[in-house]
Amino acid sequence: MKHKHTVICHVCGGVAVVCLEKEINVSCGDYFDGCRKYSKDIGSTPLWECTQCGFASFKEVADWHEDRFRADIYNNDYYLGDRPFLEERPKKLAAWLTAALSPCSLLDYGGGNGQLARLLTSQGFEAACYDPFYGGGGLPQISSEVVTAFEVVEHVPDQYSLFREMASLCRRDGVIIFSTLLKTMHLKDDWWYASPRNGHISFHTKKSINLLLSRLSLHHHSLSREIHLAAFTKESLMRLINIKTISISADPLFHFTDRWSALK
Protein backbone atom coordinates (compact mmCIF):
# COMPACT_ATOMS: atom_id res chain seq x y z
CA MET A 1 0.00 0.00 0.00
CA LYS A 2 1.36 3.45 -0.91
CA HIS A 3 0.95 6.36 1.50
CA LYS A 4 1.40 9.64 -0.27
CA HIS A 5 0.48 12.03 2.51
CA THR A 6 2.87 13.10 5.23
CA VAL A 7 2.36 12.42 8.89
CA ILE A 8 3.98 14.68 11.48
CA CYS A 9 5.12 13.21 14.78
CA HIS A 10 2.86 14.18 17.63
CA VAL A 11 5.73 14.20 20.13
CA CYS A 12 8.56 16.08 18.38
CA GLY A 13 7.13 17.45 15.12
CA GLY A 14 9.45 15.33 12.95
CA VAL A 15 8.39 13.54 9.77
CA ALA A 16 6.96 10.05 10.25
CA VAL A 17 7.14 7.23 7.72
CA VAL A 18 5.35 3.88 7.53
CA CYS A 19 7.46 1.14 9.12
CA LEU A 20 4.89 -1.65 9.29
CA GLU A 21 1.43 -2.63 8.06
CA LYS A 22 -0.48 -4.48 10.73
CA GLU A 23 -3.77 -6.32 10.68
CA ILE A 24 -6.21 -4.46 12.92
CA ASN A 25 -7.55 -7.68 14.44
CA VAL A 26 -4.18 -9.05 15.55
CA SER A 27 -3.72 -8.90 19.34
CA CYS A 28 -0.79 -9.32 21.72
CA GLY A 29 -2.48 -12.50 22.97
CA ASP A 30 -1.98 -14.05 19.52
CA TYR A 31 1.79 -13.96 20.04
CA PHE A 32 1.59 -15.64 23.42
CA ASP A 33 -0.83 -18.37 22.37
CA GLY A 34 0.43 -18.89 18.81
CA CYS A 35 -3.02 -18.63 17.30
CA ARG A 36 -5.50 -15.98 16.34
CA LYS A 37 -7.75 -14.82 19.13
CA TYR A 38 -9.94 -12.95 16.63
CA SER A 39 -10.31 -14.94 13.43
CA LYS A 40 -11.78 -12.24 11.21
CA ASP A 41 -9.44 -10.16 9.04
CA ILE A 42 -10.94 -6.65 9.04
CA GLY A 43 -8.03 -5.08 7.14
CA SER A 44 -4.64 -3.60 7.93
CA THR A 45 -3.41 -0.26 9.17
CA PRO A 46 0.00 1.45 8.84
CA LEU A 47 2.30 2.12 11.78
CA TRP A 48 3.88 5.56 11.35
CA GLU A 49 7.34 5.93 12.89
CA CYS A 50 9.02 9.27 13.48
CA THR A 51 12.36 9.58 11.71
CA GLN A 52 13.67 11.82 14.52
CA CYS A 53 12.47 10.49 17.87
CA GLY A 54 11.20 7.05 16.88
CA PHE A 55 7.72 7.55 18.39
CA ALA A 56 5.28 5.36 16.46
CA SER A 57 1.52 5.58 16.03
CA PHE A 58 -1.28 3.68 14.35
CA LYS A 59 -2.51 7.11 13.40
CA GLU A 60 -5.54 6.01 11.37
CA VAL A 61 -6.81 3.96 14.33
CA ALA A 62 -5.87 6.71 16.81
CA ASP A 63 -8.15 9.04 14.84
CA TRP A 64 -11.20 6.76 15.16
CA HIS A 65 -14.26 8.15 16.87
CA GLU A 66 -14.85 6.91 20.42
CA ASP A 67 -17.88 4.92 19.18
CA ARG A 68 -15.69 2.87 16.86
CA PHE A 69 -13.23 2.14 19.67
CA ARG A 70 -16.11 0.80 21.75
CA ALA A 71 -17.48 -1.26 18.87
CA ASP A 72 -14.23 -2.73 17.48
CA ILE A 73 -11.74 -2.69 20.38
CA TYR A 74 -13.18 -2.15 23.87
CA ASN A 75 -16.10 -4.54 23.37
CA ASN A 76 -17.10 -7.75 25.17
CA ASP A 77 -14.29 -9.70 23.50
CA TYR A 78 -11.54 -7.29 24.52
CA TYR A 79 -10.10 -9.57 27.21
CA LEU A 80 -9.38 -12.40 24.74
CA GLY A 81 -6.37 -10.43 23.53
CA ASP A 82 -5.04 -9.58 27.01
CA ARG A 83 -5.98 -12.29 29.48
CA PRO A 84 -3.87 -11.09 32.46
CA PHE A 85 -5.80 -7.77 32.40
CA LEU A 86 -8.62 -8.72 34.79
CA GLU A 87 -7.00 -10.63 37.65
CA GLU A 88 -3.39 -11.69 37.19
CA ARG A 89 -1.82 -8.29 36.41
CA PRO A 90 -3.53 -6.28 39.22
CA LYS A 91 -2.51 -8.99 41.71
CA LYS A 92 1.12 -8.93 40.59
CA LEU A 93 1.24 -5.13 40.60
CA ALA A 94 -0.39 -4.86 44.02
CA ALA A 95 2.22 -7.22 45.50
CA TRP A 96 5.02 -5.21 43.89
CA LEU A 97 3.71 -1.80 45.02
CA THR A 98 3.05 -3.04 48.54
CA ALA A 99 6.68 -4.18 48.79
CA ALA A 100 8.11 -1.05 47.14
CA LEU A 101 6.10 1.75 48.80
CA SER A 102 4.85 2.66 52.23
CA PRO A 103 1.06 2.99 52.32
CA CYS A 104 0.16 6.40 50.86
CA SER A 105 -2.54 8.13 48.84
CA LEU A 106 -2.48 6.62 45.36
CA LEU A 107 -4.56 7.10 42.24
CA ASP A 108 -4.57 4.33 39.66
CA TYR A 109 -5.14 6.18 36.40
CA GLY A 110 -6.76 4.05 33.69
CA GLY A 111 -7.18 1.28 36.23
CA GLY A 112 -10.09 -0.46 34.47
CA ASN A 113 -12.54 -1.98 36.91
CA GLY A 114 -10.54 -0.75 39.92
CA GLN A 115 -9.11 -4.11 40.98
CA LEU A 116 -5.58 -2.80 41.69
CA ALA A 117 -6.95 0.07 43.81
CA ARG A 118 -9.10 -2.38 45.79
CA LEU A 119 -6.15 -4.69 46.46
CA LEU A 120 -3.98 -1.76 47.59
CA THR A 121 -6.74 -0.43 49.84
CA SER A 122 -6.83 -3.80 51.57
CA GLN A 123 -3.08 -3.33 52.24
CA GLY A 124 -3.54 0.04 53.95
CA PHE A 125 -3.19 2.39 50.96
CA GLU A 126 -5.63 5.21 50.43
CA ALA A 127 -6.12 4.06 46.84
CA ALA A 128 -8.65 5.13 44.21
CA CYS A 129 -9.14 4.39 40.53
CA TYR A 130 -9.98 6.75 37.71
CA ASP A 131 -10.58 5.40 34.22
CA PRO A 132 -12.14 7.60 31.54
CA PHE A 133 -12.95 4.50 29.44
CA TYR A 134 -14.86 2.86 32.26
CA GLY A 135 -17.09 5.91 32.58
CA GLY A 136 -15.85 6.35 36.13
CA GLY A 137 -17.29 9.82 36.73
CA GLY A 138 -15.29 13.06 36.59
CA LEU A 139 -11.66 13.69 37.41
CA PRO A 140 -10.79 13.25 41.09
CA GLN A 141 -10.59 16.60 42.87
CA ILE A 142 -7.68 15.76 45.15
CA SER A 143 -4.08 15.10 44.23
CA SER A 144 -2.29 11.95 45.32
CA GLU A 145 1.23 11.16 46.50
CA VAL A 146 1.49 8.49 43.83
CA VAL A 147 -0.27 8.27 40.47
CA THR A 148 0.05 4.94 38.70
CA ALA A 149 -0.80 4.14 35.08
CA PHE A 150 -0.07 0.57 34.05
CA GLU A 151 -0.39 -0.30 30.37
CA VAL A 152 -2.25 2.94 29.69
CA VAL A 153 0.17 5.15 27.73
CA GLU A 154 0.15 2.95 24.60
CA HIS A 155 -3.66 3.25 24.39
CA VAL A 156 -3.79 7.03 24.26
CA PRO A 157 -3.59 9.16 21.08
CA ASP A 158 -2.72 12.50 22.71
CA GLN A 159 0.36 11.93 24.85
CA TYR A 160 0.73 15.55 25.99
CA SER A 161 -2.85 15.70 27.31
CA LEU A 162 -2.43 12.35 29.02
CA PHE A 163 0.70 13.31 30.95
CA ARG A 164 -0.61 16.80 31.70
CA GLU A 165 -3.71 15.22 33.22
CA MET A 166 -1.75 12.66 35.23
CA ALA A 167 0.57 15.40 36.50
CA SER A 168 -2.44 17.47 37.57
CA LEU A 169 -3.56 14.55 39.75
CA CYS A 170 -0.15 14.16 41.39
CA ARG A 171 1.11 16.15 44.36
CA ARG A 172 4.11 18.46 43.77
CA ASP A 173 6.23 16.14 45.90
CA GLY A 174 4.68 13.00 44.44
CA VAL A 175 5.65 10.50 41.76
CA ILE A 176 3.98 9.07 38.67
CA ILE A 177 4.74 5.38 38.15
CA PHE A 178 3.78 4.13 34.71
CA SER A 179 4.43 1.22 32.41
CA THR A 180 4.67 1.02 28.66
CA LEU A 181 7.09 -1.14 26.71
CA LEU A 182 9.60 1.04 24.88
CA LYS A 183 10.25 0.29 21.22
CA THR A 184 13.57 0.31 19.44
CA MET A 185 14.37 3.49 17.54
CA HIS A 186 13.53 1.89 14.19
CA LEU A 187 11.44 -1.25 13.91
CA LYS A 188 12.91 -3.56 11.33
CA ASP A 189 10.41 -6.35 11.71
CA ASP A 190 7.02 -7.02 13.20
CA TRP A 191 6.59 -6.28 16.94
CA TRP A 192 4.07 -8.11 19.12
CA TYR A 193 3.33 -5.08 21.32
CA ALA A 194 2.21 -3.07 18.27
CA SER A 195 -1.18 -4.80 18.07
CA PRO A 196 -4.19 -2.61 17.35
CA ARG A 197 -6.76 -5.15 18.63
CA ASN A 198 -5.54 -4.46 22.18
CA GLY A 199 -6.06 -0.75 21.64
CA HIS A 200 -2.28 -0.28 21.44
CA ILE A 201 -1.78 2.74 19.18
CA SER A 202 1.08 4.89 20.61
CA PHE A 203 4.64 3.61 21.12
CA HIS A 204 7.51 5.47 22.73
CA THR A 205 11.24 5.11 22.37
CA LYS A 206 13.64 6.11 25.11
CA LYS A 207 14.21 9.32 23.18
CA SER A 208 10.53 10.22 22.65
CA ILE A 209 9.49 9.62 26.28
CA ASN A 210 12.43 11.71 27.45
CA LEU A 211 11.51 14.53 25.12
CA LEU A 212 7.81 14.44 26.00
CA LEU A 213 8.40 14.50 29.76
CA SER A 214 11.08 17.16 29.65
CA ARG A 215 8.77 19.40 27.59
CA LEU A 216 6.23 19.00 30.37
CA SER A 217 8.90 19.93 32.96
CA LEU A 218 8.83 16.47 34.50
CA HIS A 219 11.93 14.61 35.66
CA HIS A 220 12.10 11.07 34.44
CA HIS A 221 13.83 7.78 35.14
CA SER A 222 13.21 4.36 33.62
CA LEU A 223 13.54 1.40 35.97
CA SER A 224 13.44 -0.93 32.95
CA ARG A 225 12.25 -0.98 29.35
CA GLU A 226 8.72 -1.29 30.79
CA ILE A 227 8.52 0.61 34.08
CA HIS A 228 9.08 4.36 34.31
CA LEU A 229 8.95 7.13 36.90
CA ALA A 230 8.14 10.82 36.45
CA ALA A 231 8.09 13.60 39.04
CA PHE A 232 8.04 17.39 39.37
CA THR A 233 11.23 17.39 41.43
CA LYS A 234 14.43 15.44 41.27
CA GLU A 235 14.19 14.75 45.01
CA SER A 236 10.85 12.98 44.62
CA LEU A 237 12.24 10.90 41.79
CA MET A 238 15.36 9.98 43.76
CA ARG A 239 13.23 8.45 46.51
CA LEU A 240 12.12 5.68 44.18
CA ILE A 241 14.93 5.11 41.69
CA ASN A 242 16.37 2.25 43.69
CA ILE A 243 13.18 0.24 44.08
CA LYS A 244 13.21 -3.22 42.60
CA THR A 245 11.52 -3.28 39.21
CA ILE A 246 8.96 -5.77 37.94
CA SER A 247 8.36 -7.47 34.63
CA ILE A 248 4.82 -7.00 33.32
CA SER A 249 5.00 -8.99 30.12
CA ALA A 250 7.34 -11.84 29.34
CA ASP A 251 8.51 -12.16 25.75
CA PRO A 252 6.00 -14.06 23.63
CA LEU A 253 6.95 -17.38 22.08
CA PHE A 254 5.48 -16.84 18.63
CA HIS A 255 5.79 -14.34 15.84
CA PHE A 256 3.61 -13.28 12.97
CA THR A 257 5.47 -14.00 9.76
CA ASP A 258 3.75 -16.12 7.14
CA ARG A 259 1.02 -16.50 9.74
CA TRP A 260 2.10 -18.12 12.99
CA SER A 261 5.51 -19.64 13.53
CA ALA A 262 7.22 -20.60 16.76
CA LEU A 263 10.33 -18.60 17.53
CA LYS A 264 13.47 -20.60 17.01
Ligand SMILES: [Zn+2]
Ligand atom coordinates in the same frame (compact mmCIF):
# COMPACT_ATOMS: atom_id res chain seq x y z
ZN1 LIG B 1 9.13 12.40 16.82
